[in-house]
Amino acid sequence: MPSSRAKAETLAANMRVPSSNPSAAPDPLTLLYGATEPPPFKEGNIFPLEWRCETPKLQQIYDSARDPGWAPNRLPWNTLDPKAFTPDQRYALAYWWSLLSVFDSSGPAVFARAMIHTYETHEEDPVRKCFFSVTRDEVNHEEICQRAIQSLTPGGPLDYEPETPLGKLARNNVLWYYHNGGRYWEGFKKGVGKYPLAILFTSFLMGEVASATLFHSMYLRTTIPVFKEAFKCVGRDEARHMGICLAILERLLPQLTDAMREQITRQIRAGYVFLSGILYEPPEQFWQLPETWRPAHWMLEDVARGAGLGILTREERRENWRGSLLKMKGLLEPHGVEFPGIPEIGIDGRTIAFDPDDIVPVF
Ligand SMILES: [Fe+2]
Ligand SMILES: [Fe+2]
Numbered sequence: 315m316p317s318s319r320a321k322a323e324t325l326a327a328n329m330r331v332p333s334s335n336p337s338a339a340p341d342p343l344t345l346l347y348g349a350t351e352p353p354p355f356k357e358g359n360i361f362p363l364e365w366r367c368e369t370p371k372l373q374q375i376y377d378s379a380r381d382p383g384w385a386p387n388r389l390p391w392n393t394l395d396p397k398a399f400t401p402d403q404r405y406a407l408a409y410w411w412s413l414l415s416v417f418d419s420s421g422p423a424v425f426a427r428a429m430i431h432t433y434e435t436h437e438e439d440p441v442r443k444c445f446f447s448v449t450r451d452e453v454n455h456e457e458i459c460q461r462a463i464q465s466l467t468p469g470g471p472l473d474y475e476p477e478t479p480l481g482k483l484a485r486n487n488v489l490w491y492y493h494n495g496g497r498y499w500e501g502f503k504k505g506v507g508k509y510p511l512a513i514l515f516t517s518f519l520m521g522e523v524a525s526a527t528l529f530h531s532m533y534l535r536t537t538i539p540v541f542k543e544a545f546k547c548v549g550r551d552e553a554r555h556m557g558i559c560l561a562i563l564e565r566l567l568p569q570l571t572d573a574m575r576e577q578i579t580r581q582i583r584a585g586y587v588f589l590s591g592i593l594y595e596p597p598e599q600f601w602q603l604p605e606t607w608r609p610a611h612w613m614l615e616d617v618a619r620g621a622g623l624g625i626l627t628r629e630e631r632r633e634n635w636r637g638s639l640l641k642m643k644g645l646l647e648p649h650g651v652e653f654p655g656i657p658e659i660g661i662d663g664r665t666i667a668f669d670p671d672d673i674v675p676v677f
Pocket of ligand 1: 522525551552555
């Protein structure tokens with residue numbers, strides 16, 4: 315069978331008639347005769363664009379996310395009166411939002427980078443679109459941190475002068491967290507291009523399960539109205555992100571190779587180490603913190619809790635984190651993924667050496 319191009323070329327050759335007028339436009343068949351194709355597209359090129367849909371459920375989730383139903387500027391910020399708190403309470407409240415911002419404010423750049431990756435690797439259309447919606451949501455979550463911090467400590471998280479010793483400790487602790495956040499970003503940039511989608515999504519799922527649990531519990535506990543509303547809205551977004559990860563993993567987990575299973579085991583351990591920085595207590599691995607950090611952190615958490623933020627006790631957080639990870643375990647083990655040991659919160663499994671390059675998860 316001659317190809318359609320060969321047929322067109324034959325046709326063009328048979329029909330070529332010399333033009334009597336050299337300035338007349340050439341006819342399409344004449345042009346087609348001389349047409350050539352460009353060199354093959356390079357790997358990682360975002361073109362040619364196409365719009366495949368292999369997971370209709372993802373398209374439905376994306377459709378439901380087009381309008382998140384809330385916006386940071388529409389929350390009742392006017393009900394947050396900084397004068398209703400003591401200076402230490404203000405510092406402590408802003409402190410917690412600053413720690414959160416190390417996670418949630420990396421979201422916009424992290425997911426934007428991941429979204430570009432989905433174009434480069436020619437993922438199906440709804441995967442790319444879902445990453446877009448998660449990026450948009452994360453910009454909103456960052457704005458919540460921004461508004462909370464700026465209302466309580468204008469110029470914060472760093473560009474303000476605290477007037478009490480506890481306030482100065484808060485600022486110092488936050489500096490150290492940003493230092494570690496910068497190290498996370500360096501690792502993430504290397505990891506995102508290196509890992510296949512199944513591995514990235516397992517890591518992302520970990521962050522989403524953890525954050526959905528965190529915000530839901532704080533929504534129930536806080537006594538500060540605008541924070542209650544914020545926790546509700548952000549928690550709903552995080553639950554949707556969790557649904558996106560699950561829909562993708564349903565398709566990808568049955569196709570894992572042994573090498574991928576091995577990488578996932580390592581990443582779960584790395585994810586625990588990183589995310590514990592907000593969900594529980596920052597472990598020694600990865601986190602570079604001075605000796606003053608932990609005692610200052612416990613004092614600040616107590617003051618923020620007393621001011622009504624809704625921070626759970628360490629024991630409650632340990633139980634929440636454990637519950638989230640056991641859910642992950644239940645999802646992964648049927649696909650032959652061995653779970654790492656997380657003795658800090660009472661989960662048995664294989665002992666895994668920590669490698670900072672394995673850190674990929676985010677809120
Ligand atoms: Fe999220
Ligand atoms: Fe988020």
